Amino acid sequence: MSPLKVLIIEDDLNICELITLYIEKQGHIAIVANEGEDGLIKFYDDQPDFVILDIMLPKVDGWEVCKEIRSENSVIPIIMLTGMGESYDKIRGLDLGADDYIVKPFDPNELIARMKAVLRRTNGLVDESENIEWPSLSINMKEFKVFIGGREVTMPPKELELLYFFTSHPNQVFSRLQLLDQIWGYDFDGDPRTIDVHVKRLREKLGQPTSKWALKTIRGVGYKFEVDVSD
Template sequence: MNNKNRILIVEDEDYIRKFIKINLERENFEVIEASSGEEALEKIRKINLDVAVLDVMLPGIDGFQVCKTLREKDDKTGIIMLTARGQDIDKINGLKSGADDYLVKPFNPLELILRIKAILRRMEKTKDISEIINYGIFKLDGYSKKIFKNNSEIEMTPTEYSIMELFINNPGKAFSRDDILNNVWGYDFVGDAKIVDVNIRRIRTKIEDDPAAPVYIETVWGVGYRFKKI
């Protein structure tokens, strides 16, 4: 039985893709390669993944579309976008498309490995929690890693689920962006704290009746966010 975590690398530059593959295989990951968005979508249809590493700039179908399609197929797969230096809009668009994290090129392969492992830890952490937590109209099922509102399931990415888990376990507590990064991402995040804001906006579109006037996830001005205490 193959117990290796399966990682998809989507990168059109052969030398970059091969370099990433070599480093990931040294960490005992099973690596699947794709050199285009079209090839990636074909492989996504056929195999299950743990994490996908997607270059934004691909010929034909770009990384954003691959990300959206993968999210539609499986909201549990971890997704890391590779963006160009200085292209902040790519980071935001990648997160809006459903990515969990991003990494700016050029990057150290060790940093990519650390981020992949951080996503896998979040996934494993939630698997280890089997209890069901009821909080008002929300229910968190730690065994299936699902969130329910009024008994209807809300589709969540691994990162979104971890943020909701943090909030529901600490209602009324104000968390700074750094607090959320440390608790959810699980490592010293090097990048823009907007990654927290984008994930909060995504969650609000899923759990709030009116995301423009949020009731459950409150903004604490000058601090960060808190989950409404019922």
């Protein structure tokens, strides 16, 4: 793998030093910011390949940093660091577009392993991707774009990956755990309600179901992308 530029946005200097050490041991380049505002400046100026982002930051917190990065339609992988164990905080980070999270205190080897897992998932998705076309719905994963009724609709990476997975497997029913495994990875230990949040957002953006397809809830089981194949 070519060296990556990894932006570490963390106000604890000891944690920054530890993460930097492990990042550089992997042959990557560490860029450090100790405030959210400075982190955004370095994001724009240095154009990193990966972001490790603390939630509790001075001036501009991690939620806002993540939101701004994703508002730029950036698909850069983001792992959030948090001292909070509540499922709401984890779901909020993932809903804003983070790819994974890790709770402090953590083993830096686990952080490196999670980085590699995120890179495998995101790189594998793009390498295997192709355009998906359904009536009034078009998905281009190489450019990370989705068009509904001919209009481009912005989606965070995880929403788009979930939609791509559904539309790639029409009329197949998937449980929440299966979807977590496919999109977030087998080692994700978050709340299955994460899927419900993302499906709700997808439905809001997809609008009213067409006569040809709909994102359906299968009560007691999970979800499926139902397609009319009668023609």
